Structures are given as structure tokens and as C-alpha cells.
Amino acid sequence: MGKADERRKTQIEFINSGAEIEVGDASEAPLAISELIAIDGSSAYVEKHIGSGLTADIYKLKINGKSWNLKKKRAEILVRNIDGRTSFLNEVQRRGDFERLKKANAQAYRGIVDTAYASLNKGIILSHWIEGVPVKKYTREIFADLFNTLYHIETAGLFEYDLCPGNLLLQSDGSVRLFDFGYMYPYSPLKEFNPDGMQLPLFHPAERFETRSFMQHLMDMEDDQGIEAALVEYRSEKEAALEYYERRIKWLIENAADPGIVEWSKSFAGLWKKGLSGRAELAKLYGTESMRSYILDIYDDVGGRSCTRETLKKVDRVLSKIEAGNSFLFADPLFSLDGGELDRDRLLNKYTEIKKRVIEYQL
Ligand SMILES: Nc1ncnc2c1ncn2[C@@H]1O[C@H](COP(=O)(O)OP(=O)(O)OP(=O)(O)O)[C@@H](O)[C@H]1O
Ligand SMILES: [Mg+2]
Structure with missing residues (x-):
């Protein structure tokens, strides 16, 4: 088995085990976690429904004047291949890695989004909003x-x-x-x-x-x-x-x-x-x-x-x-x-x- 297949197998086993990964401190999130989970297109906090990707729904939220990005895992991930199925778990794992790395060296990882809270089993990733645009001209x-x-x-x-x-x-x-x-x-x-x-x-x-x-x-x-x-x-x-x-x-x-x-x-x-x-x-x-x-x-x-x-x-x-x-x-x-x-x-x-x-x- 190649390295990538080993990683896939381990991640699928992890998903099937039902184990949780939580990143960040729920008590410091701008909303109660139950409220975040309940957010959908009709929610008052939603400034914009950015899109429905194959793995997640993406929202721009405005809470007490501050902007956030909420990524909510779809009930059924539409990407049929294994890497698609493991992508939400993978993202939550990386969010955890980066929060640790940022604590040790914030300057080095300033090019990485800040995660306020993420939970694998609750299917949500709440990030600080990045005020930015796609790159049109490289310098x-x-x-x-x-x-x-x-x-x-x-x-x-x-x-x-x-x-x-x-x-x-x-x-x-x-x-x-x-x-x-x-x-x-x-x-x-x-x-x-x-x-x-x-x-x-x-x-x-x-x-x-x-x-x-x-x-x-x-x-x-x-x-x-x-x-x-x-x-x-x-x-x-x-x-x-x-x-x-x-x-x-x-x-x-x-x-x-x-x-x-x-x-x-x-x-x-x-x-x-x-x-x-x-x-x-x-x-x-x-x-x-x-x-x-x-x-x-x-x-x-x-x-x-x-x-x-x-x-x-x-x-x-x-x-x-x-x-x-x-x-x-x-x-x-x-x-x-x-x-x-x-x-x-x-x-x-x-x-x-x-x-x-x-x-x-x-x-
Ligand atoms: N923290 C953030 N701040 C501002 N915009 C964001 C943030 N996170 C995501 N976005 C916007 O939402 C879009 C989709 O987010 P992301 O790439 O994380 O999801 P995805 O599931 O990969 O969606 P897609 O399949 O469209 O790539 C991004 O292209 C970006 O424009
Ligand atoms: Mg993307």
C-alpha cells in the first residue's frame, strides 16, 4: 500500500470510529455552538451564503459587527472519491495543527486563516473573516x-x-x-x-x-x-x-x-x-x-x-x-x-x- 492509501485508510477508520476532534474553545466562540450548528440560509446572522461546495456550505456571518466565515459540512458529501470523503476530517485536523503552530510562532503562520472553533462531529468550522480578493495580478x-x-x-x-x-x-x-x-x-x-x-x-x-x-x-x-x-x-x-x-x-x-x-x-x-x-x-x-x-x-x-x-x-x-x-x-x-x-x-x-x-x- 502506498503512503497516500495508508493515509486514506487511517482517515476512513477515524471517521468510522465516530471519534471527535474539536479545535478552539467553544466558550470563546461568538455564538453558542448549538446556534452555529442551526445556522442556515434564513438565519439572521447570515450576511451572505457564499456557496454550496461539494463538501460544505459556506456562509459569511456578521455577529455583533464582526465578520466570520462558517463552513458547514454537508450531510452527504457529494465528492464520490475517498479524498473527497476525508476532506472535512482532514481540514479539521489541519485547523488543529495550525492553531498549535500559530501559538508557537504566530508570525510564521500569519498567512494561514485563524480558526475560532471547529468540530468534526458537529460538522462546523468557524473562521475569522479574511478581507481579501482573488489574485488577478501577481507581483x-x-x-x-x-x-x-x-x-x-x-x-x-x-x-x-x-x-x-x-x-x-x-x-x-x-x-x-x-x-x-x-x-x-x-x-x-x-x-x-x-x-x-x-x-x-x-x-x-x-x-x-x-x-x-x-x-x-x-x-x-x-x-x-x-x-x-x-x-x-x-x-x-x-x-x-x-x-x-x-x-x-x-x-x-x-x-x-x-x-x-x-x-x-x-x-x-x-x-x-x-x-x-x-x-x-x-x-x-x-x-x-x-x-x-x-x-x-x-x-x-x-x-x-x-x-x-x-x-x-x-x-x-x-x-x-x-x-x-x-x-x-x-x-x-x-x-x-x-x-x-x-x-x-x-x-x-x-x-x-x-x-x-x-x-x-x-x-
Ligand atoms: N475565512 C474566510 N474569509 C473570507 N472568505 C472565505 C473564508 N473561507 C472561505 N472563504 C470563501 O469561501 C470560498 C469557499 O471556501 P473553501 O475554499 O474553504 O470551501 P470549499 O469547500 O473548498 O469550496 P469550493 O469547493 O468552492 O472550493 C472561498 O473561495 C472564499 O472565497
Ligand atoms: Mg476551496
């Missing part, structure tokens, strides 16, 4: 702030898979906050690449941000403003990512990480340094990393049967790269995709088939 400060938070997350032994635009809020002081931890899992950063253990070197924090948010943003930018504008923003992100990984490598060495983990992190830093050395190198690195992210996104979208026009655009980009003879990506262990398959025709066939699914699963 060097945003990259640096986000990567600083990711550094503190990973050095605490946690890994966030879902850094999608809907899970990031930009505040007016230019800092970024994270608040959705349904897919953030524990791991041993000194011994493992990520919560999948040693199986998937492809996944790392900068990649997660690029795959879930940034490469889509750059693809749109290419369309609106051209490739040069996208490359300027990509360079800025890579500079910040390089600083982040140099800090990460230092931490790994200081904490006697396994040499394979140090080398793996150094490989990315080396790759990015080379990419940052000139326009042609940068464009090549962008070609490689964007293609990796497109492919991972395509797999996600096809797997979830939720494809969009963007998915189609990505699969077309992948196909034209393969047609042009670019199978280098599949051979590189840092990007090891498709089991290292290199044969151009087989890759073309494979992605032509995938494209059919992408068309079939358009939302």
Missing part, C-alpha cells in the same frame, strides 16, 4: 509572501496539494492567506518528497502553485498580451521560487535530511538558475514546466470528468509539442510523466485519445 511581493507561507507549511511537515485560485485570498496589504485545507496532508519532509512518499517526485510546493494556479494565469496572459509579457511574470515567479528553494535546501541540510531529498531540491534550484540565465533558457524552461502543469491538470480534469475550454487548449498545446518532437519532458526524472514513454507516435495516440475524453467531458 514579486505576492510570490515571496506565498512562498514564505509554503516554506513554513512544509517545514512543519505539511503539504498543500490544492493551491487553486479559489483557495487563495489577497489582502489589501499585499499579503496572501490560505484557508482551505481539505487536501493538505502530513508527511516527513526530511525523508519524503510529499505525502505520496517517494513515488511522485513530480509534486512539490512550487509545482503545486504553478499547476493549480499560475500556468493557467500565464496561458491567459499569453493570449491577451503575448508571450513576452508572460515570460516577464514567469521570470519574477522563478526568481522567488529559487530563493524559496535555496532556503528550503538550507533547512533540509541543517536538519540532516536524506541526501536524496536534498539532491532532488537542488535539481530544481539548478534547473531554475539555468532558466534564469537568459531569454532563450527561460523560454525553454517555461515550455517544459508549463507542459508538465498542463498534463497534470488534464489528468485531474479528465479524472473528475470536469473539462473546460482551458483543458482543451492545454491538450492542444501538449499535442503540438509532441508533434514537434518534444518528448524530452517525459524522459526527465524531475518531470517523469507517462512512465517515461518517449515514442512520439505512441504519445500522439495517447493524447489524441485523451483529447476525445476532454471533448466528451466538457462542462
Whole structure:
């Protein structure tokens, strides 16, 4: 059984046991817990029903002039896969982790939402309201702030898979906050690449941000403003990512990480340094990393049967790269995709088939 399956099994057992996890102090919550549980769209405290996600209903509450976010677990979680079913438990577990981490080092975890109260069995998570907006334009400060938070997350032994635009809020002081931890899992950063253990070197924090948010943003930018504008923003992100990984490598060495983990992190830093050395190198690195992210996104979208026009655009980009003879990506262990398959025709066939699914699963 792989690491991820072990985690799933343990979490499902936990849910079935009926055990409770409570975070925060009920007596300090702005309302009695019974009142929080009873809240629905008709409640006087509800300023806005933000949405019904697949796992939870989300409300903005106003209580005595102060704003809060209430996440209420749905009676039946609509995500059919195991990670969907464990996501509420997982989030409550992470809320507990972060409240402990914040007590020890509030400054390091300022990019993480504050939890007022959470209960697994009562199915509620009450957070302080984050006054923020989705990121429309990335800046060097945003990259640096986000990567600083990711550094503190990973050095605490946690890994966030879902850094999608809907899970990031930009505040007016230019800092970024994270608040959705349904897919953030524990791991041993000194011994493992990520919560999948040693199986998937492809996944790392900068990649997660690029795959879930940034490469889509750059693809749109290419369309609106051209490739040069996208490359300027990509360079800025890579500079910040390089600083982040140099800090990460230092931490790994200081904490006697396994040499394979140090080398793996150094490989990315080396790759990015080379990419940052000139326009042609940068464009090549962008070609490689964007293609990796497109492919991972395509797999996600096809797997979830939720494809969009963007998915189609990505699969077309992948196909034209393969047609042009670019199978280098599949051979590189840092990007090891498709089991290292290199044969151009087989890759073309494979992605032509995938494209059919992408068309079939358009939302
Ligand atoms: N503490 C908060 N302050 C302000 N807004 C919040 C807060 N928590 C959540 N939100 C808003 O509610 C939305 C959904 O919250 P969240 O991502 O936690 O739930 P979710 O179950 O993942 O929903 P979805 O499936 O839509 O991602 C966020 O995109 C954000 O706009
Ligand atoms: Mg979310």
C-alpha cells in the first residue's frame, strides 16, 4: 500500500470510529455552538451564503459587527472519491495543527486563516473573516509572501496539494492567506518528497502553485498580451521560487535530511538558475514546466470528468509539442510523466485519445 492509501485508510477508520476532534474553545466562540450548528440560509446572522461546495456550505456571518466565515459540512458529501470523503476530517485536523503552530510562532503562520472553533462531529468550522480578493495580478511581493507561507507549511511537515485560485485570498496589504485545507496532508519532509512518499517526485510546493494556479494565469496572459509579457511574470515567479528553494535546501541540510531529498531540491534550484540565465533558457524552461502543469491538470480534469475550454487548449498545446518532437519532458526524472514513454507516435495516440475524453467531458 502506498503512503497516500495508508493515509486514506487511517482517515476512513477515524471517521468510522465516530471519534471527535474539536479545535478552539467553544466558550470563546461568538455564538453558542448549538446556534452555529442551526445556522442556515434564513438565519439572521447570515450576511451572505457564499456557496454550496461539494463538501460544505459556506456562509459569511456578521455577529455583533464582526465578520466570520462558517463552513458547514454537508450531510452527504457529494465528492464520490475517498479524498473527497476525508476532506472535512482532514481540514479539521489541519485547523488543529495550525492553531498549535500559530501559538508557537504566530508570525510564521500569519498567512494561514485563524480558526475560532471547529468540530468534526458537529460538522462546523468557524473562521475569522479574511478581507481579501482573488489574485488577478501577481507581483514579486505576492510570490515571496506565498512562498514564505509554503516554506513554513512544509517545514512543519505539511503539504498543500490544492493551491487553486479559489483557495487563495489577497489582502489589501499585499499579503496572501490560505484557508482551505481539505487536501493538505502530513508527511516527513526530511525523508519524503510529499505525502505520496517517494513515488511522485513530480509534486512539490512550487509545482503545486504553478499547476493549480499560475500556468493557467500565464496561458491567459499569453493570449491577451503575448508571450513576452508572460515570460516577464514567469521570470519574477522563478526568481522567488529559487530563493524559496535555496532556503528550503538550507533547512533540509541543517536538519540532516536524506541526501536524496536534498539532491532532488537542488535539481530544481539548478534547473531554475539555468532558466534564469537568459531569454532563450527561460523560454525553454517555461515550455517544459508549463507542459508538465498542463498534463497534470488534464489528468485531474479528465479524472473528475470536469473539462473546460482551458483543458482543451492545454491538450492542444501538449499535442503540438509532441508533434514537434518534444518528448524530452517525459524522459526527465524531475518531470517523469507517462512512465517515461518517449515514442512520439505512441504519445500522439495517447493524447489524441485523451483529447476525445476532454471533448466528451466538457462542462
Ligand atoms: N475565512 C474566510 N474569509 C473570507 N472568505 C472565505 C473564508 N473561507 C472561505 N472563504 C470563501 O469561501 C470560498 C469557499 O471556501 P473553501 O475554499 O474553504 O470551501 P470549499 O469547500 O473548498 O469550496 P469550493 O469547493 O468552492 O472550493 C472561498 O473561495 C472564499 O472565497
Ligand atoms: Mg476551496
